[in-house]
Amino acid sequence: MKDALLCPTQLGDIPLANRIVMAPMTRDRAGPGDAPSDLMVEYYAQRASAGLIVTEGVQPSPAGKGYWRTPGIHSPAQIEGWREVARAVHAKGGRIVMQLMHCGRVVVPANRGFDADIIAPSELACPVPVPGPDGVPAPCASPRAIAASEIPALIADFVQAARNAIAAGLDGVELHCASGYLVNQFLNPASNQRTDEYGGPAENRIRFPLAVLAALAQAIGPGRVGLRISPGNPYNGMDSSDPAATFVPFLQGVAPLRLAWCHVVDMGLDELDTLAMVRASFGGPIIANNNLKPASAAALLDAGRAEAVSFGRAFIANPDLVQRIAADAPLAKPDYSLLYTGEARGYTDYPLLDAGDPQ
Ligand SMILES: Cc1cc2nc3c(=O)[nH]c(=O)nc-3n(C[C@H](O)[C@H](O)[C@H](O)COP(=O)(O)O)c2cc1C
Numbered sequence: 001m002k003d004a005l006l007c008p009t010q011l012g013d014i015p016l017a018n019r020i021v022m023a024p025m026t027r028d029r030a031g032p033g034d035a036p037s038d039l040m041v042e043y044y045a046q047r048a049s050a051g052l053i054v055t056e057g058v059q060p061s062p063a064g065k066g067y068w069r070t071p072g073i074h075s076p077a078q079i080e081g082w083r084e085v086a087r088a089v090h091a092k093g094g095r096i097v098m099q100l101m102h103c104g105r106v107v108v109p110a111n112r113g114f115d116a117d118i119i120a121p122s123e124l125a126c127p128v129p130v131p132g133p134d135g136v137p138a139p140c141a142s143p144r145a146i147a148a149s150e151i152p153a154l155i156a157d158f159v160q161a162a163r164n165a166i167a168a169g170l171d172g173v174e175l176h177c178a179s180g181y182l183v184n185q186f187l188n189p190a191s192n193q194r195t196d197e198y199g200g201p202a203e204n205r206i207r208f209p210l211a212v213l214a215a216l217a218q219a220i221g222p223g224r225v226g227l228r229i230s231p232g233n234p235y236n237g238m239d240s241s242d243p244a245a246t247f248v249p250f251l252q253g254v255a256p257l258r259l260a261w262c263h264v265v266d267m268g269l270d271e272l273d274t275l276a277m278v279r280a281s282f283g284g285p286i287i288a289n290n291n292l293k294p295a296s297a298a299a300l301l302d303a304g305r306a307e308a309v310s311f312g313r314a315f316i317a318n319p320d321l322v323q324r325i326a327a328d329a330p331l332a333k334p335d336y337s338l339l340y341t342g343e344a345r346g347y348t349d350y351p352l353l354d355a356g357d358p359q
Pocket of ligand 1: 023024025026027056057099101176178179228265289290291292310311312313314339
């Protein structure tokens with residue numbers, strides 16, 4: 001059964017040696033100026049045997065930063081840092097795409113270390129506290145509702161970020177449309193109460209997300225662009241009722257762009273078969289995610305419900321997850337107290353199965 005996980009595939013223009021994708025995970029290890037650190041180079045290189053790595057969320061602009069020590073892709077130093085990450089992963093035969101994550105209203109200002117706009121579709125603060133410096137929960141600041149006239153410049157920030165990612169040598173980008181961040185804030189009626197052409201009915205709430213995806217596809221080619229969604233996820237104050245009412249028209253709008261993948265965080269909803277909904281509306285390759293084990297992941301591939309599967313937490317403590325799955329070896333458990341410390345401990349020191357030390 002695990003054979004399905006280990007055979008190669010292609011997502012858009014990107015060939016994958018196997019169908020095991022590393023899910024995006026924020027780990028708060030960026031260096032000065034929010035540039036990727038040497039530690040990050042080592043961490044991603046250790047995990048290069050994944051068929052594809054999706055990086056942690058990366059801010060396309062200063063205004064996109066909401067969390068502590070997260071990396072960006074808008075300055076020369078950041079581009080240089082990512083070049084080292086991409087080079088190290090490619091040197092080990094891996095593939096890596098960058099997740100573009102604009103936090104929108106999910107911002108604890110003290111996490112930034114600089115002053116920048118806090119923007120969102122509407123002037124509605126994220127109702128839940130999020131981790132501030134050193135992971136201590138803190139309230140989010142109130143955002144400013146972005147004017148319609150500013151939207152072209154916001155889209156241009158995403159386009160420039162994608163061009164920068166490609167210039168740094170990454171294989172593509174994934175637009176974060178999930179988990180209550182900016183793109184999701186436009187899609188969701190709880191955070192989008194605009195009365196212009198970007199708010200109100202679903203056909204308006206999908207307008208900005210579709211415009212960003214179309215612009216990314218035009219800039220770097222649709223075969224290097226994917227998106228990530230989490231229909232029905234209430235995280236960061238999203239309204240989780242009736243996700244199909246928004247996601248069916250959204251994905252039908254995405255379909256003609258012929259993007260390389262849709263990465264689906266399947267919330268296991270009672271009322272909706274999320275993967276089937278994505279299959280019917282989007283039509284392109286699916287990366288399935290959430291709480292998968294090797295056996296359940298292989299079953300999804302065997303049933304034709306997804307083309308690839310992603311693992312998040314399993315990759316934290318198992319840099320050689322692919323080899324472990326191939327060998328039916330036990331999986332190590334992560335130390336969750338070390339997720340966001342900024343240190344090597346709990347990040348690059350999880351051992352390989354065979355060797356005593358990570359390489
Ligand atoms: C430490 C941590 C950080 C995460 N950061 C991100 C992120 O930056 N972007 C994102 O889309 N999802 C993020 N996620 C969600 C994961 O990509 C994934 O959807 C989740 O862990 C469920 O997959 P799993 O059951 O295989 O762990 C994060 C998850 C964890 C555990």
